Amino acid sequence: MDQDTQRRPEKQPSGKGERRNFRRRRPPVHEVRIFTKYAPRKPVDGRRLSCTNDTTLKTEQLLELYRYLKLTRLVEERLVNLYRQTKIVGGVFRSLGQEATAVGSAYALRPQDFVTPLIRDLGAVLVKGIRPREIFAQYMAKAWGPSGGRDLNIHFGDVNKGFIGPISHLGDMIPVMTGVLLAAGMQKKPIVAIAYIGDGGMSTGAFHEGLNFAAVQRLPLIVVAEYNHYAYSTPTSLQTLVRDLAEKAAGYGIPAHIVDGNDIVACYEVTKRAAEYARRGGGAVLIEAKTYRRKGHAEHDDQRYVPPGEIEWWEQHNDPIDRYERYLLECSAATKEKLAQITADVAREIEEDCAWAESSPMPDPEQAAYGVFDSNNVPPALRPKVLER
Amino acid sequence: MSTAIKKEHKSARPERGGVVTFVEAIRQGIWEEMERDPTVFVLGEDVGVYGGAFKVTDGLIDEFGKERVVDTPISEGAIVGAACGAALMGMRPVAEFQFIDFISAGFDLLTNYAAKCRYRWGAGIAAVFRGPCGSGLRTGPFHSLNPEAFFMNTAGLKMVEPSTAYDAKGLIKAAIRDPDPVLYFEHKKLYRLPRLREEIPSDDYIVEIGQARTAREGRDLTIITFGTMVLTALDAAEELEKEGLDVEIIDLRTLAPLDKPAILASVKKTNKVLVLHEASRTGGIGGEIAATIGEEAFEWLDAPVVRVASIDTPVPYSPPLEDYYLPQTKDVLEAVRRLAAY
Numbered sequence: 058m059d060q061d062t063q064r065r066p067e068k069q070p071s072g073k074g075e076r077r078n079f080r081r082r083r084p085p086v087h088e089v090r091i092f093t094k095y096a097p098r099k100p101v102d103g104r105r106l107s108c109t110n111d112t113t114l115k116t117e118q119l120l121e122l123y124r125y126l127k128l129t130r131l132v133e134e135r136l137v138n139l140y141r142q143t144k145i146v147g148g149v150f151r152s153l154g155q156e157a158t159a160v161g162s163a164y165a166l167r168p169q170d171f172v173t174p175l176i177r178d179l180g181a182v183l184v185k186g187i188r189p190r191e192i193f194a195q196y197m198a199k200a201w202g203p204s205g206g207r208d209l210n211i212h213f214g215d216v217n218k219g220f221i222g223p224i225s226h227l228g229d230m231i232p233v234m235t236g237v238l239l240a241a242g243m244q245k246k247p248i249v250a251i252a253y254i255g256d257g258g259m260s261t262g263a264f265h266e267g268l269n270f271a272a273v274q275r276l277p278l279i280v281v282a283e284y285n286h287y288a289y290s291t292p293t294s295l296q297t298l299v300r301d302l303a304e305k306a307a308g309y310g311i312p313a314h315i316v317d318g319n320d321i322v323a324c325y326e327v328t329k330r331a332a333e334y335a336r337r338g339g340g341a342v343l344i345e346a347k348t349y350r351r352k353g354h355a356e357h358d359d360q361r362y363v364p365p366g367e368i369e370w371w372e373q374h375n376d377p378i379d380r381y382e383r384y385l386l387e388c389s390a391a392t393k394e395k396l397a398q399i400t401a402d403v404a405r406e407i408e409e410d411c412a413w414a415e416s417s418p419m420p421d422p423e424q425a426a427y428g429v430f431d432s433n434n435v436p437p438a439l440r441p442k443v444l445e446r
Numbered sequence: 447m448s449t450a451i452k453k454e455h456k457s458a459r460p461e462r463g464g465v466v467t468f469v470e471a472i473r474q475g476i477w478e479e480m481e482r483d484p485t486v487f488v489l490g491e492d493v494g495v496y497g498g499a500f501k502v503t504d505g506l507i508d509e510f511g512k513e514r515v516v517d518t519p520i521s522e523g524a525i526v527g528a529a530c531g532a533a534l535m536g537m538r539p540v541a542e543f544q545f546i547d548f549i550s551a552g553f554d555l556l557t558n559y560a561a562k563c564r565y566r567w568g569a570g571i572a573a574v575f576r577g578p579c580g581s582g583l584r585t586g587p588f589h590s591l592n593p594e595a596f597f598m599n600t601a602g603l604k605m606v607e608p609s610t611a612y613d614a615k616g617l618i619k620a621a622i623r624d625p626d627p628v629l630y631f632e633h634k635k636l637y638r639l640p641r642l643r644e645e646i647p648s649d650d651y652i653v654e655i656g657q658a659r660t661a662r663e664g665r666d667l668t669i670i671t672f673g674t675m676v677l678t679a680l681d682a683a684e685e686l687e688k689e690g691l692d693v694e695i696i697d698l699r700t701l702a703p704l705d706k707p708a709i710l711a712s713v714k715k716t717n718k719v720l721v722l723h724e725a726s727r728t729g730g731i732g733g734e735i736a737a738t739i740g741e742e743a744f745e746w747l748d749a750p751v752v753r754v755a756s757i758d759t760p761v762p763y764s765p766p767l768e769d770y771y772l773p774q775t776k777d778v779l780e781a782v783r784r785l786a787a788y
Contacts, residue, residue, distance in 0.1 A: 203567060204566050204567045207565055207566055207567075208566040208567065212566060212567075213566065213567040214534075214567050214569060216534055216535070216569065221531075221534060222567065224558055224559055224562075225558075226554055226558050226559075229523075229527060229554065229555055229558065229559055231527070232523055232524045232526070232527020232528050232530075232531070232555065233527045233528070233530050233531040233534075233555075233559060234531055235524065235527065235528045235531060236527060236528030236529060236530055236531020236532040236533070236534070236535075236539075237531040237532070237534060237535055238531075239489075239516070239528055239531070239532055240531065240532035240534075240535035240536070240537040241535060242513070243487065243513055243514070243532075243537065244535065244536075244537075262523060263523045263527065263554065263555070266519070266521040266522075266523035266524040266527070267523065267524055267527055267528075269519055269521065269524065270518060270519055270521060270524035270528060273519060274516075428564060428565050428568065429564065429565050429601045429602050430564065430570075430602070430604070430625075430626045431564070431570055431625040431626055433625075434624070434625070434626070434655075434656075435626075435656075435703055438601065443741070444741075
């Protein structure tokens with residue numbers, strides 16, 4: 058790891074000379090470190106923000122990243138349209154302004170690795186190979202959606218693709234992913250996993266219980282903590298007193314990184330390093346991604362709690378797609394025409410997938426009774442007829 | 447102070463079958479399933495070297511190693527969540543709550559994750575969540591719970607509670623093989639009760655989930671019960687026999703899903719029913735059973751369905767208080783006599 062960029066190399070008393078008589082059962086816990094090599098930087102000389110140059114990504118990978126980034130934003134924009142047409146049964150949750158964190162981090166994994174996203178990590182779901190049609194069908198509560206209309210948005214999973222969807226209870230997926238990795242260890246599968254969390258979700262007991270267990274078991278769990286400034290309407294200052302969420306890693310004896318969450322290249326590079334560290338037996342890692350939620354909790358939210366000008370500042374100066382386009386053009390990885398062509402391809406895919414989802418029927422009502430238990434063991438919970446003999 | 451603790455089969459593979467106590471029967475069941483299926487593993491607090499607070503998992507770590515007998519932090523959320531995650535990967539975890547009272551600390555993940563996962567996206571959680579339940583041992587408000595009613599209203603969880611050594615082994619094996627989450631309650635009063643020592647078969651048997659058993663055949667009225675209250679009911683039935691009353695006892699064994707055919711068959715046979723359970727009366731499983739009988743066998747009844755259960759308080763510590771809290775044999779006798787005379 059990058060020793061030179063540690064934030065706090067506070068030396069502990071070495072303890073040499075006080076040899077202890079008892080034998081350690083475990084190797085000593087490593088020194089707690091926070092790496093800041095890819096943390097947000099102030100722009101130099103009024104130059105507009107771009108992305109880090111320190112990358113091993115090849116041109117075709119850079120363009121694939123761009124595709125996922127645009128796919129995420131445009132799928133969400135399409136969802137908003139569907140919402141306004143009242144075609145969506147529940148709420149629509151946006152990741153506008155923070156798409157780079159989910160896309161860049163998930164892209165750093167291998168295909169067999171796992172992710173468990175939160176609602177603002179649609180990008181990670183798409184990178185794991187879930188098609189937009191599944192997302193559209195889910196949001197529209199259609200029969201062809203992966204949960205057959207039983208659950209909302211990204212609340213589903215595909216274990217073969219390494220995607221385990223979240224539930225609404227924040228923090229719960231941290232212990233669940235710990236169990237996935239515990240099992241993978243027993244099965245000798247060399248996988249790592251990302252569990253996403255936010256500044257709000259980190260206040261839950263489940264987050265603590267799960268990460269603590271993963272840490273003591275030395276499991277290759279990468280927790281990506283998105284500091285996006287708001288949990289529904291509550292600012293981070295009312296969630297926690299720490300300045301950086303990365304500081305919380307010290308409580309678990311694990312290393313942490315702070316990354317500019319709106320720099321997709323930095324998100325990729327940091328996660329790649331964390332995954333390598335985890336995969337070679339280092340154990341759990343916390344990555345704090347500094348970003349900003351430009352939309353409300355869901356589409357209905359009027360964001361009255363946001364100070365005037367704040368959203369506009371992030372939109373004008375720190376949009377992850379603007380920054381990445383600037384980067385791709387500056388380093389000649391792509392031309393404007395190439396980017397426009399990728400965007401057009403993405404738009405076409407979305408059209409096709411949305412049409413497919415709209416053509417799905419709604420679920421057969423009686424399907425509500427099926428699937429609580431394995432049907433070989435327990436019959437469906439059909440509505441009983443009262444006083445029927 | 448002398449510590450005359452008799453250890454059962456410390457570090458040695460238990461025999462198959464033989465004469466066993468209730469706790470030995472559970473251990474045999476887990477042991478055999480771990481031998482049979484490499485995906486079965488145990489996790490919980492102090493389940494490893496220490497063998498669990500009640501020594502249910504004693505010796506497993508020596509046989510199967512710490513990779514398959516995982517000591518966890520004091521963290522029921524981590525235990526339940528990790529069991530769910532491991533089950534998604536095709537493992538069959540057997541998770542222990544040190545006392546079933548602590549199931550409340552894992553309630554969220556049990557009711558929201560484990561219970562709903564198959565329904566939401568078809569991913570069944572094949573996991574067992576087991577632990578010592580029950581009162582009567584002077585263990586106070588936090589080590590005496592009977593939690594079944596908390597989970598009766600949650601679709602997606604199965605619940606079993608054996609009352610014999612034979613069923614204890616057969617049900618733990620069935621629970622481990624079940625494709626859905628099973629809560630397995632062990633009344634801690636039964637673990638080493640000499641009365642429950644019995645010879646169990648050496649062959650690989652299971653007791654199917656969802657099936658009640660008739661603990662005592664009778665003609666005059668039915669007591670529907672489970673767990674340690676089966677013994678209370680048997681004691682009462684013996685006394686009542688002297689008075690000329692022939693009591694049938696249904697031991698539910700599975701609390702969810704309830705064996706309605708067995709319940710209704712006994713109602714139609716005896717026409718009078720008393721439901722007996724150890725948890726508090728209001729909102730208890732007895733109400734659900736009584737309502738089912740009222741809806742589906744009303745014209746077969748010669749008397750109202752009555753409930754005998756604990757009073758509506760937390761479980762108190764001091765012996766006279768706890769004895770008042772719990773239904774005693776005399777309470778059952780009194781209720782049965784009134785019911786018979788109705």
